[in-house]
Amino acid sequence: MSLTIHGITASRAIRPLWVAAELGLTFEHVPTPYQGGATRTPAFLALNRNGHIPVVIDHRPEGEVVVWESMACALYLARHHGVADGASLTPATAREDAEALRWSLWTVNEVEKDALTVLMHRLAMPPDQRKPDLADVAERRLHVPLRVLEQHLAAQQARGEAHIAAERFTVADLCVASVLNWARPARELMAAHPRVNAWLGACMERPAYRALRGETHAD
Structure with a gap:
């Protein structure tokens, strides 16, 4: 294959x-x-x-x-x-698979549009084309889904699991982080959700991701 x-x-x-x-x-x-x-x-x-x-x-x-x-x-x-061995990012149980499915669809429906607006109007577009008021509205709306994820991560940590679906990094984390990363320019929004902020920062430091983006760790 x-x-x-x-x-x-x-x-x-x-x-x-x-x-x-x-x-x-x-x-x-x-x-x-x-x-x-x-x-x-x-x-x-x-x-x-x-x-x-x-x-x-x-x-x-x-x-x-x-x-x-x-x-x-x-x-x-x-x-x-992948291999469902409980060590890789592939879901290894029905619960992990369900978490990957629901959180991936959740992030498309609840987060992606506003996160992209934040990225474009805070960072990606030329300054003279940005509309800060659109980013402000998007950030206010993002407080609602980020609060949901903050509560989920708190529940996960209470059961001894550091990530969305398991103790380890899985495709559930990858899918959600790939969208929420667009909202990181909204510093106050991220600061208001410390568990999400810490989890997201760890996801974006993954060596595989950094290599794809042409980034390296400083010595």
Whole structure:
């Protein structure tokens, strides 16, 4: 079997790329950008008619499996290319699998839109194009889901588990952190949720993630 992942790290494609890196998978990376028309070619649209990255192609003996939607790509790779051994990021129990599914969908529905607004209008866009009032509104709304995650992490810590689904880092953490990372420029929001802030900081220090983003630890 072999894998192909279309996308770039500076996009939602970071999710399947991060899973593949954490699992040590061998794959072909096709660095397809989301701008410039690369996702609108006939060849790409044959993979994903939506014209979006990422796309994962799993070349299996029984035939190709094509996966799109970034969370689906990440969860698929963890489930079908990881080992449910209780040591890797692959869910090892029904409870861990349920946590990965529900928190991944939760972060898309409850967090992603506002987190992206914070990123764009606090950091990513040129200063003259930013609209701070949009970021202010998004930050206020984010207090609600972050409070939910703060309470969940407190309950997890009470049972001796440091992460969303288990004691160890799993795909549940990866999926949620990949979205919440966009909200880190909202420093007051993060400071108001110390467990989330500490957990998120640890996730983003993972060597696999830092290597994908071309970062290194200082000596």
